[in-house]
Amino acid sequence: MKLAYWMYAGPAHIGTLRIVSSFKNVHAIMHAPLGDDYFNVMRSMLERERNFTPVTTSVVDRHVLARGSQDKIVNNINRKDKEETPDLIVLTPTCTSSILQEDLENFVERASMESTADVLLADVNHYRVNELEAADRTLEQIVRFYLEKAKKENQLCLEKTEKPSVNIIGITNLGFHHQHDCRELKKLFADLDIQINVIMPETAAVTDLKYLTRAWFNIIPYREIGLLTAQYLKKEYGMSYIDINPIGLIETVRFLTTIQKCLNQSINCIESKDLVLNNIQIFLKNTWFNNDYNKQICNPIGKKTIVFGSSTHAASLTKILTKEMGIHVLCSGTYCVYDKDWFFEQVLHFCNKILITEDHTKIGDFIAKSEPNAILGTQMERHLGKRLNIPCGVISAPVHIQNFPLSYKPFIGFEGIKHICDLIYNCFTFGISHSLLSIFEQKQINTTKINQINENIDLIWDIEAQNELKKIPGFVRGRIQRNIEILAREKNINLINVEVLYALKEIVADN
Amino acid sequence: MTITNSTEISFECETGNYHTFCPISCVAWLYQKIEDSFFLVIGTKTCGYFLQNSMGVMIFSEPRYAMAELEEADISAQLKDYEELKRLCLKIKKDRNPSVIFWIGTCTTEIIKMDLEGMAPKLESEIDIPIVVARANGLDYAFTQGEDTVLAAIAQRCCEKITNLKENYNIFYSFINFGKKKINASVDEQKQVNHSPLILFGSLPEPIIRQLTLELKKQQIKISGWLPSKRYIELPILKEGGFVCSVHPYLSRTATVLIRKGKCKLINAPFPIGPDGTKAWIEKICSALDVTPIGLDEREKQIWESLEEYTQLIKGKTVFFMGDNLLETSLARFLIRCGMIVYEIGIPYMDKRFQAAELALLQKTCLETGVPIPTIVEKPDNHNQINRIMELRPDLVITGMAHANPLEARGINTKWSVEFIFEQIHGFVNAKNILKLITRPLLRNQKLKALGWQNF
Numbered sequence: 001m002k003l004a005y006w007m008y009a010g011p012a013h014i015g016t017l018r019i020v021s022s023f024k025n026v027h028a029i030m031h032a033p034l035g036d037d038y039f040n041v042m043r044s045m046l047e048r049e050r051n052f053t054p055v056t057t058s059v060v061d062r063h064v065l066a067r068g069s070q071d072k073i074v075n076n077i078n079r080k081d082k083e084e085t086p087d088l089i090v091l092t093p094t095c096t097s098s099i100l101q102e103d104l105e106n107f108v109e110r111a112s113m114e115s116t117a118d119v120l121l122a123d124v125n126h127y128r129v130n131e132l133e134a135a136d137r138t139l140e141q142i143v144r145f146y147l148e149k150a151k152k153e154n155q156l157c158l159e160k161t162e163k164p165s166v167n168i169i170g171i172t173n174l175g176f177h178h179q180h181d182c183r184e185l186k187k188l189f190a191d192l193d194i195q196i197n198v199i200m201p202e203t204a205a206v207t208d209l210k211y212l213t214r215a216w217f218n219i220i221p222y223r224e225i226g227l228l229t230a231q232y233l234k235k236e237y238g239m240s241y242i243d244i245n246p247i248g249l250i251e252t253v254r255f256l257t258t259i260q261k262c263l264n265q266s267i268n269c270i271e272s273k274d275l276v277l278n279n280i281q282i283f284l285k286n287t288w289f290n291n292d293y294n295k296q297i298c299n300p301i302g303k304k305t306i307v308f309g310s311s312t313h314a315a316s317l318t319k320i321l322t323k324e325m326g327i328h329v330l331c332s333g334t335y336c337v338y339d340k341d342w343f344f345e346q347v348l349h350f351c352n353k354i355l356i357t358e359d360h361t362k363i364g365d366f367i368a369k370s371e372p373n374a375i376l377g378t379q380m381e382r383h384l385g386k387r388l389n390i391p392c393g394v395i396s397a398p399v400h401i402q403n404f405p406l407s408y409k410p411f412i413g414f415e416g417i418k419h420i421c422d423l424i425y426n427c428f429t430f431g432i433s434h435s436l437l438s439i440f441e442q443k444q445i446n447t448t449k450i451n452q453i454n455e456n457i458d459l460i461w462d463i464e465a466q467n468e469l470k471k472i473p474g475f476v477r478g479r480i481q482r483n484i485e486i487l488a489r490e491k492n493i494n495l496i497n498v499e500v501l502y503a504l505k506e507i508v509a510d511n
Numbered sequence: 512m513t514i515t516n517s518t519e520i521s522f523e524c525e526t527g528n529y530h531t532f533c534p535i536s537c538v539a540w541l542y543q544k545i546e547d548s549f550f551l552v553i554g555t556k557t558c559g560y561f562l563q564n565s566m567g568v569m570i571f572s573e574p575r576y577a578m579a580e581l582e583e584a585d586i587s588a589q590l591k592d593y594e595e596l597k598r599l600c601l602k603i604k605k606d607r608n609p610s611v612i613f614w615i616g617t618c619t620t621e622i623i624k625m626d627l628e629g630m631a632p633k634l635e636s637e638i639d640i641p642i643v644v645a646r647a648n649g650l651d652y653a654f655t656q657g658e659d660t661v662l663a664a665i666a667q668r669c670c671e672k673i674t675n676l677k678e679n680y681n682i683f684y685s686f687i688n689f690g691k692k693k694i695n696a697s698v699d700e701q702k703q704v705n706h707s708p709l710i711l712f713g714s715l716p717e718p719i720i721r722q723l724t725l726e727l728k729k730q731q732i733k734i735s736g737w738l739p740s741k742r743y744i745e746l747p748i749l750k751e752g753g754f755v756c757s758v759h760p761y762l763s764r765t766a767t768v769l770i771r772k773g774k775c776k777l778i779n780a781p782f783p784i785g786p787d788g789t790k791a792w793i794e795k796i797c798s799a800l801d802v803t804p805i806g807l808d809e810r811e812k813q814i815w816e817s818l819e820e821y822t823q824l825i826k827g828k829t830v831f832f833m834g835d836n837l838l839e840t841s842l843a844r845f846l847i848r849c850g851m852i853v854y855e856i857g858i859p860y861m862d863k864r865f866q867a868a869e870l871a872l873l874q875k876t877c878l879e880t881g882v883p884i885p886t887i888v889e890k891p892d893n894h895n896q897i898n899r900i901m902e903l904r905p906d907l908v909i910t911g912m913a914h915a916n917p918l919e920a921r922g923i924n925t926k927w928s929v930e931f932i933f934e935q936i937h938g939f940v941n942a943k944n945i946l947k948l949i950t951r952p953l954l955r956n957q958k959l960k961a962l963g964w965q966n967f
Contacts, residue, residue, distance in 0.1 A: 001585055001595035003602060004559055004578040006570065011556035033618045033649030035533030038561045040913035050920035053913065056894070059527055061650050065622065076528075083894065095555035096618040096649075099586055126555075127583040383571035471717060502722060506817075506940050 006360045006380055008335035008398060013094045014039060015134030016122040017055055019142070019225075020090045022172045022201035027054045027086040027117075029076055031069070031097040031104065034059055046404050047173055056080060060097055069102055077111035077119060087206045088118045088142070095126045118206075120145060132224040132310070133338060135172065139201055140228040143209055147236070150210035157214050158237070164263050165195035167215040169241075170226030171202040176313065176397045178202065180410035181221060188246075188413050191275050192259070213237050217262055221245060221412060223312040224336065247316035249280065249324055249417050279414040301326040303428060306370070308355070308363050308377040309396025311336040313411070315346040317376050317395050320420060322350040327424075330370050331355050333363060360384075374427040379403075393423040459485055462497045469501070480505070520874055520884050522861065527890035530913045531835035531859060532565060532929065533558070534647040534657030535615055539566050540933070541661055542575045544714045547742045549609035550576040551599065553627070554617030575607060581619055588623075593630050600638055609640065611743040613661060616646035641743070643668060653859035654836050655761040655932065658714055662765040665739055666712070669749050670772035706800040710747050710775070712738040712765055713758035715937060722938045723758070723783065730797055730804055738765070749773040754799055756792075758783055758937060761837035763865035779865070781872040784838070785845030786814040786942050791872055814939045818849070821946035824953065826850035828906040831899075834858045834891050835911050838931050840866060842909070844873040845945065847882050854903050857891040907953060924952045 013030065017039045020028040030037060040053040058069070058076040077089055091108055104121050112119040123141055124134040150156040166189060171182045182199065189196055197215035198208050218233060218241040220226040230241035240262060246255035253276050305327055307318045311334045318332040332347045333355030334340075340356045347354060355363060364384045367375060375385045375392040379400050385392035394403055395411075410416040461469065472480055484496070484504045493500055535558055538550040552558055559578040563570050579599050584590045600612055616627050631642040645664040647657035711723070711734055724734055736747025738755075749755075755769045756778040769775045780795030781788045790811045797804040815822075830846055832839040834857025843853045863870065877884045888896075893914065900908055900923065907924045908914075915925040930948055935941045 001553075001590070001599060002578075002580040002582060003599050004580045005574075006563060007556060007559055010560045013557070014560065033533075034527075034653055035531055035535075035561070035649040036557060037530055037913070038533070038564060040530060041911065042564060044914075044916045045912050049916055052897070052917045056528060060618070061527070065650060095557045096622065099619065099622050127586065130556075380571070386571075468718075468721070498721065499725060502725060502940065 008358055008360070008378065008380070010131035010398075011095055012124045012126045012129050012131065012134035013092050013122070015129075015131040015136075016090065016092050016124060016138040018131070018172045018174050019135050019138040019201050020092070020122075021054055022203075023088070023142070024203065024205040025054075025084075025086050026088045026090065026206060027056070027080050027084055028090045028092050029073070029080060030055060030057045030092045030094060031073060031102075032057050032060060032092075032094040033096055034061070036094050036096070043173060046399065046401055048404070049173075054084070054086070060100070065100075068100075069107065073104070073107040074111045074114075077107075078114050081111075081115035081117045086117050088120065089115065090120050090122055090138075090142075092122045093126065098126045118145070118149075130338070132336065135225045136228045139170070139226060140232055142201075142206065143212065143229050144232060146206055146209035147212065155210055157211050159214065160216055161195060161197060161214050163193070163195050165197040165215045166259075167197050167212055167218045168199045169218055169220050169229050170222045170224075171199055172225060173202060174397075174399070175202075175222070175225075176310070176399055176403060177409060177411050180405075180408055181412040181416070183408070184410035184413040184415050185219075185221065185246075187415075188256075192256070194259075194263075213239065215239065217241060217259075219243075219259075222310075223315075223339065223342065224310055245312050245316050246412050247313070247416060248320035248420070249414075251316060251319065252413055252417065253280075282414075302328060303373040304328045304330050304370070305374050305376060306331045306333075306363075306367055306372045306381075307351070307395070308333045308335075308375075308381055310334065311339050311343045311346075313396040315343055316411075317420070318347045318350045320417075321376075321424070325424065330372055331366055333357065374424075376424070376427070391427045393427045395423070459488060460495050462495060464498050465496045465501045468498055517884065518874070518878060520870060521886050522863075522889060523886055524889045525892040525895060527892070529834065529857070529859070529891045529893045529896075530911045532654040532911075533561050533649045534652040534654060534660065535562065535617060536565055536654060537647060537657030537661060538562070538576045538613075538615060539569060541613075541658060541714060541739070544716075545611070545739050545741070545743055547610035547744065548575060548613060549603055549607055549611070550613045550615060551579050551603065552576065552615040552617060553579040553581065553596075553620050553625070554615075555581055555619050558617050558619075575609065577603070586619070586623060592625050593634065596630060597634055597638065600634060600640070600642070604638060604640055611641045611643060613664075614642060614644045615657075615661075616644060616648060618648045618650050621646065621648050621650055641668070655759070656764075656837065656860065658759070659762050659764045662712060662714070662738060662762060663768045665746065666749075666765050666768040667772060669738065669746055670768065706732065706802060708735040708750050708753040709733070709796065709800060710736045710738060710749065710753060710755050711758060712755060712769070713762055714739055715758060716935060717741070719935055719937050719941065722940050726789070726793060726938060727796065729806070730793060730802055732796065732800060732802055749775055752776065754778055754796075756780055756796055756799075757865075758792075759838075760841050760866055760869060763862040766865055779868045781844070781869045782841045783937050784841040785848065785945065786811045786818070786939050787848045787876070788841055788845060788869075788872070789937075789939050789942075791868070795868065810939060814942055818942060818946060821943070821950055822849045824950050825946070827852070828953070829854055829903070830907045830909065830949075831896075831903065831905040832856045832858070833893065833896050833908060833910040833914065833928070834888065835928050836932055838936075839909075840869050840873060840887070842931065842945070843885060844869065844876050845942070846949065847873070847876050847880055849946070850880070852882055853885040854905050855896070855899065856885050856887045857896060858887060858889055861887060861889050907949065924956050926952050 017028050020026050037057045040055055043049050043053045058073045080089060091104055093104060108119045108121045122138055124137055168185055171178050186196060198204055198212055218230045218239055220230050220241060220243045233239040234241055242258050244251060244255045244258060246252040256276055305321060307314050307329055314332055314334045318329050321327040321329050329351040331353040332351040334343045335358050337356055337358055344354060360380050367384055368388060375381050375390055376395045377392060378396050378398050382392040382394055409419045469481060487504050488496055535552050542548055542550050559580060614627050620627060627644045631644050635642045643664045645661040647660045727734060738747055740746050751774040753775050755775045757766060760782050766777050770777050778795055778799045781791040783789040783792040790807050793807060794804055827850060829852045831854045832843060837859060839856045839858045843856045847853055907926060908918055909926045909928050911928055915927055918925045926948060934944050934948060936945050
């Protein structure tokens with residue numbers, strides 16, 4: 001047993017559901033108790049999704065506990081098959097249902113005999129893997145299933161496309177800025193004159209998967225999701241993959257040159273050098289790097305910071321901060337403990353300390369002790385920063401609704417680096433302006449207080465009413481007090497007690 | 512279809528495939544309510560993830576709750592539950608020093624049959640902190656019923672205290688409360704009618720408690736205690752033959768414990784939601800305590816008048832409750848009184864006995880306003896409901912967040928049902944809050960109507 005208040009990566013089934021609901025026309029059926037379908041709320045709320053999330057529950061209740069699911073799961077699968085006619089239904093166990101040790105494989109087999117949809121059982125151990133690992137596995141499982149199926153039916157397209165083409169693997173819903181990154185990648189490949197073969201799982205249909213092998217190569221923009229699939233495709237079909245995360249100027253350039261190298265081996269057809277130079281020139285011209293004012297006032301060079309997040313984003317940001325901006329990274333860390341070797345290798349030379357942990361209090365303690373000028377982390381670090389009065393930029397999941405901006409904010413590619421610069425720059429300037437503001441504010445408070453006292457002279461609040469007033473949240477208390485006092489004067493009331501308070505509050509509540 | 516012309520309420524039961532919150536969500540409001548408590552949810556990552564996400568920013572304010580996250584070794588019984596729980600509870604005691612620790616049992620503890628009720632008394636005496644066990648799991652309960660399981664467990668404690676420690680506790684309380692003002696300290700004791708003791712149950716924020724206390728004080732009724740109290744050590748003392756009354760429609764288990772174990776008499780009243788409900792609630796309490804109500808009609812009339820600008824907006828509009836929090840019957844009854852037409856009342860669970868007075872008032876309201884009596888659909892099936900909604904196209908659907916955005920995108924106004932749990936809606940004063948919630952989406956979409964973006 002572990003005492004836990006906060007977790008960075010969710011439970012396994014969330015990962016599976018993210019993959020399943022990213023595909024077009026695929027339905028997930030959770031084998032779970034009532035209330036475990038919180039995924040639907042998150043997707044609808046965070047992604048502001050316009051469609052019903054294709055996830056339903058085959059509810060585990062007392063009856064299931066006593067007698068087993070029996071026909072319930074099979075009926076639910078076949079019912080969904082008729083209602084929604086999906087291409088694929090994925091039966092998803094949860095932590096709870098997996099200890100029931102029902103033979104779900106058997107249900108899947110029985111259901112698939114009747115259904116027109118394919119039926120799969122998500123193959124993840126709920127006590128050994130987290131959201132990200134599960135997502136990685138489920139994606140590979142689905143790809144493997146459809147490639148093998150296509151092979152059996154002799155429908156696999158092994159012939160490569162005429163022009164160079166690429167598969168983008170690992171774009172999912174509820175991913176941190178994935179939608180924007182995806183658009184940026186599309187633009188990047190359009191500029192390079194490389195066709196996009198399949199983007200998956202987001203926007204892909206499972207029926208597209210048999211065309212995967214037509215691409216010349218694969219890219220995995222994020223370390224966490226897609227690697228297993230890429231490895232499988234390499235092993236089975238000899239497809240090479242690029243797993244550089246194109247975040248930051250240097251890494252984007254490395255990403256592009258690697259693509260070029262990769263393609264030039266087979267055919268010499270593109271020239272990315274112009275693209276790179278062009279973009280860097282535009283970038284340098286537009287940014288604050290060259291602005292004299294900023295150089296003098298708010299130059300973050302040499303400032304101290306702490307980075308924490310998913311392995312992709314934490315590693316990339318650490319490199320950007322040290323190599324591209326000259327900021328001192330005191331500590332770089334990730335919660336992807338299962339992949340710690342990779343992370344260690346990535347940031348080894350770019351920070352004083354490496355922290356690989358799932359425990360938010362360890363990062364909190366380090367932040368409190370080392371007092372950085374700014375933090376780049378997740379929502380949790382943002383709140384830690386708030387408490388310690390240190391500005392924080394959010395660079396990684398876990399996410400809130402404000403991490404799903406409507407405006408175009410990729411992290412990847414040339415547009416991404418502009419966004420990252422804004423983020424980092426704003427963090428540091430915010431810290432400065434905040435401290436300046438607090439100096440000015442102190443003077444103002446004194447004058448406003450005097451005004452209030454003058455106004456209050458003819459009115460008396462008895463102690464109970466005062467206590468009641470104190471219970472009103474601070475940000476509206478002043479307004480409510482003022483309204484009540486105005487009303488009391490109108491009604492010629494001098495003493496405000498609880499009863500009067502409530503009577504008046506009823507009247508002013510609307511305003 | 513769902514509308515019938517019968518004068519009786521018809522009940523249906525569907526498949527139970529619906530979205531709702533897990534009952535462990537009750538810790539979110541109960542830890543705030545019971546200030547000296549600590550809630551330990553014994554479950555898996557799934558439970559933790561749900562709480563972390565559903566509690567929103569609360570999670571960052573060092574809440575007095577934590578997960579005892581079960582790992583593989585716990586499931587396969589390689590670790591001893593008792594030792595593990597002891598270790599965690601000692602840590603909680605050291606770090607937070609609460610007056611009580613609540614163990615919230617989850618689906619997983621049910622399935623692996625972890626004997627929480629058996630372990631609690633033993634550990635309680637060993638670490639010297641009361642441990643109260645509530646099984647708020649998704650196998651048996653939905654959303655607000657979580658509070659019911661916790662309050663039922665607390666009620667059980669109150670009942671044990673009567674038999675065991677009654678005298679000691681009385682002395683203890685008078686000591687604790689010495690020099691401290693009680694809730695109704697300002698009440699002029701002489702003015703009050705001498706009636707049987709009354710205890711109200713249901714968790715409400717402090718301002719509403721004060722408002723309801725004042726309303727009853729106007730009828731010269733004194734509340735002897737609340738379950739739950741602000742602090743665990745101030746739990747009310749039940750008296751055999753005393754009266755109890757609920758403020759929420761979802762507390763049927765707590766009521767059962769109070770009746771059977773506490774030997775209390777339950778005042779079966781409609782719930783104090785909306786001015787009509789509040790009036791009926793007070794009337795029932797008055798009649799049970801043999802007090803003649805004063806000025807209630809006037810008070811109700813006055814509240815209805817103040818609501819007029821809102822009731823004008825919703826008069827004749829139709830509404831559909833998908834059902835996820837058990838407040839549905841009371842809210843529907845109030846909205847019908849406001850002039851709305853309710854197509855369907857979805858509800859997770861309906862205790863017809865506990866809600867008897869509320870159901871009778873619903874029926875009466877429908878007959879008086881000449882509105883067809885809506886069907887109550889227990890354990891609804893969301894898929895079927897969506898089909899019915901698309902067919903009926905109600906003016907407003909009250910539903911969870913999973914369906915809200917997709918329905919809005921299909922041109923149907925929605926109100927997020929969970930807000931009724933966290934907004935102040937009880938009593939005369941707060942009726943306006945309910946209508947504000949109801950009219951907000953209608954007003955917003957009315958303003959956007961001119962843009963012609965409703966049909967997608």
